[in-house]
Amino acid sequence: MMLGQPPELFHRTALGRMYLGDSLEVMNARKPATVSLVMTSPPFALTRKKDYGNEQEDDYLQWFRSFAEQFHRILKDDGSLVIDLGGAWKPGMPVRSLYHFKLLIMLCEEYGFHLAQEFYWWNPSKLPTPAEWVNVRRIRVKDGVNTVWWLSKTPWPRASNRRVLQPYSDSMRTLLRDGYKPMLRPSGHDISNKFSIDNGAAIPPNLIAIPNTESNSGYLRYCKQIGIKAHPARFPAALPEYFVRMLTDPGDLVLDPFAGSCVTGEVAERLGRKWVCVDTVEPYLRGARGRFEGMKEPTEPRASKKVGSAYYRIPHPGLLWNRHPGHDEEPLPEDGGRRRATSPDLRLSRRHASSEVGAVNDLTSR
Template identity: 40%
Template structure:
């Protein structure tokens, strides 16, 4: 097997090549086993139509996905986590939602060659997603818009490294007032919960985050309280450095970029500075970019050279001051 091309920044490296083949066969890459604190990725979705970023379909996708379980399990530290974002699938030429994504999840946690379990599921809602599946939403108008993705948090044991105190949301205005007054109506509620007199009077710096990510505001009259650590840049943001530079260079950005807000949330939630973060299907390498900014070491893989070039654009951001440089053979 030919040696892969490697690009390095101050804290990480981007490897150009097929991640699964390299993780199984390349001796240097194999040294990562047992050292990765967080694998966070958005693998190619199980779509019915082929996309330019590459994706399997149907049974082939399921078999490919299940084979990832032992590879990822071997890479993780004992307290490490695996976070996967995946969209819904639909049956070919039918207005029927497929169970393929669920079969993929079951395949991960039931694979006898690994020891993964689902810690928690998150939902990522993005109202800017184009209407899909188009045939059944905009043409025949039989279904509603598929506007969310699943985010699965898995691990090798029941207690992976995690601290929700690092991803707190700002307090609501009513909670801020309560903390200021240091008094509220305690006692028994209709739900039969008993609220103590001082249970809500301690200022913890914010409220515990929810497992629902609102990538854009649903209700314009309601305040959205994102965790302090989340950089809120969605795939529709047109004013950040990466997209601006792509436009100038007439480069078409990767069509399925992972949200930097998601990456930041889980990186802060599940790792510490200096930990190792990996993305085996990195595209334009949002994961590596976020890890670099958050002072984590990182390793990313991308098989398509056009997307590697986009990652180089992302890392050329002057404020980052950590360009991706190709290592000489």
């Protein structure tokens, strides 16, 4: 599609709409403060030009400014902007580009966003790149992590980590079973009675481990069936699902302005969120239609194994999803957690909670 033409409504479902065209025009047509979550993976500032379109590093910040303005305008005051952004290398040199850090600073200092938290998506199956520095000269290690920035218009966006709990580690299960030997921490706090509490699951870290191997097999089969090329840079559905669960309620609106094959839209539809996805490449959206044909279950299998080495294992973030529906149905706090809750779930003071975390770290590091 030629840019400058009005966006075309390409596909619609009960909850969402898919547009072919310029996402800036789609966002500009929206009323202010109507979107709960912008979840997207914009083109990275890569050295080599890609088929799906990417800006060079020197032009990237200027190119992104128009999007930053619209993101801030259409987001609700308690909404969130989540950007999956991969790193890049300086052309011809084994040193990293700083473009994504510059983008973060620009978004916060010039457009008024707050960095709620940074996440790191570790893809264990990622190929070792750049080959020259990693495989040939052997002077750098495999770049297996993408930075995922979680930004917000206020310091208190609506969120709940109860939506993304993970299974307890083997060490923690042993601790719950056998109990904790009474002792004082170096700080002088007695936490012996805190480790007998089984809350059912653990609060996850900000390192998200999701292999991106056969994560879109249903989508790939559909593309092959209709004879089109699949989008070459898809993220696994579990990545947007993590943030859609944590940052939105059913019925909220999720928008992806660089939708590609509409993974975000598929996730939002399945979780009962409204959605808008936009892309400029018609074949990508033709393939994306296959995600919504008779959709009942996720098109990618849930990971059932831990990811990692013998030294440190990180559970797939989706292991507990759909097992405790009450956590998903409980509304997000309207004040974004500004007021401290007094529910029975919060049994520890901040000081004791810090001590508890320290004790768990001691155990798991042995």
